[in-house]
Amino acid sequence: MIVAGCDVGSLTAEAVIMSDGEILSSEIIGVRPKPEQSAKDVMDKALQKAHLALEDIDYCVSTGYGRERIPFARDNISEISCHGKGAHWLIPSVRTVIDVGGQDCKVIRVDANGKLQNFIMNDKCAAGTGRFLEVMAKTLGIRLDEIGPLSLAARNPVVITNMCSIYAQTEVAASIAQGADQHDLAAGITKAMAERVNSLVVRVGVEEDVVITGGVAKNIGVVKSLEVMLRVSTKKFNVDPQIVGALGGALFAKEKFLQK
């Protein structure tokens, strides 16, 4: 039995192919203009890696922002359930999943069986989502993946008071004009980002173990700041934290296939 999960988000798309409880291959791509195109491209790449064809897949579940438009998926399941499922499979002791994606942020509580118990989500405001970091990287004239490492060498992190990404951008631009150090700016940005995420986390409450999924999990500065605020150390996956949603999709695909 070969199953697949396909997660089409706002900025990236991921596919995971599994067989007999093992990940055969996974892929991440930047999204194309249309979700069906992103899904096809990322799935083709994952299939190629596993030396398989689409016909070999017994069941595929899609998830994410574009999940309803994936022609080869037989079912679609919300990214909330998929992230919970994927995170629990990787780390069974997980109870809180913080997923920070390109355009939203979700905090998901699961029980000992990985079943969804409660969640909260922000997809209305760019503050506390990957977009905030993107806007800031652009303002600083650096790459998104440079912010985290830069922030670690800060001495006096710049304080960002505005919650709104647009106003915070002006604030950062003013700090740059005043000659603020790039490390201090980066640290101010990661701290501000973590504060926004934290404000969402405290609303559903934290129970250990805590994991962070999604692209922002790769930002060491945000992760460290958030750990300080939450007073927990988060568990790290042995796979890319961006594929957790697609992995959850593949796990649901297996269940669905067995039910039939």
Add this chain to the structure above:
Amino acid sequence: MIAAGCDVGSLTTKVAITRDGSIISHHIVETGFKPDLAAKNAMDGALSKANLSIDDVGYCVSTGDGGKNVSFAGKYVSQLPCLSKGSYFFIPSVRTVVDVGGNATRAISVGKEGRVLSYRLNDKCAAGGGRFFDVLAEALELKLDDLGPLSLQSKSPLEIASQCTVFAESEVISLLNDGKDIVDIIAGVNQSIASRIASLVRNVGVKEDVVMTGGVAKNIGVIKSLEGWLGVGIKTVPADPQIVGAVGASLLAEKELQES
């Protein structure tokens, strides 16, 4: 008796000079990252237009986000009484002031002689503020001043689903990529921003005459949309709507002189 008002806003700095209750001159400069310098430049500009020197000014009141450290000002007054007083000066029948500036939107209920009765303020979120028009003009590669007139050509304004300015910018770009008519996009943005402004105004109470001030009052499309949402006509002052706060400050400065 010559007095001056200096309004240091987030994007622009305005100085108005009045003599015995009439405006002699005014000057607007961009605030940039040095508010003190902007205040000085705006003052110098207004003085030179009136053939005056700073020694001729009996008293100066400063206002605005960056107005607290204006060296030549005798006193700082918050924007609310300045806007209220300034609007009353131009339109004595005013009962509601809607001020949409660069980084804040204010709705003020105005009583006798231009006194502030109550107000609502949004300076936390760029949605429903003037900044979005800068972002939009840049995304569409248009001049800020063209947005209003262009929007009036639209027969079917598009609905903009995102409230967040960051997300709305992406939405606008995808609408553009989908081949949607630029005038319908701009009209849609005006509708959406006007609806945010309208909810703030309804919160303070809509009493005629409603006067709109601030840079966004130059956008005829927003005014028309706001009239639609509120179901009342909106007046604008017979001067640059950006100087209303500075004029109010100058009139308050004259009052200081009278009382001293």
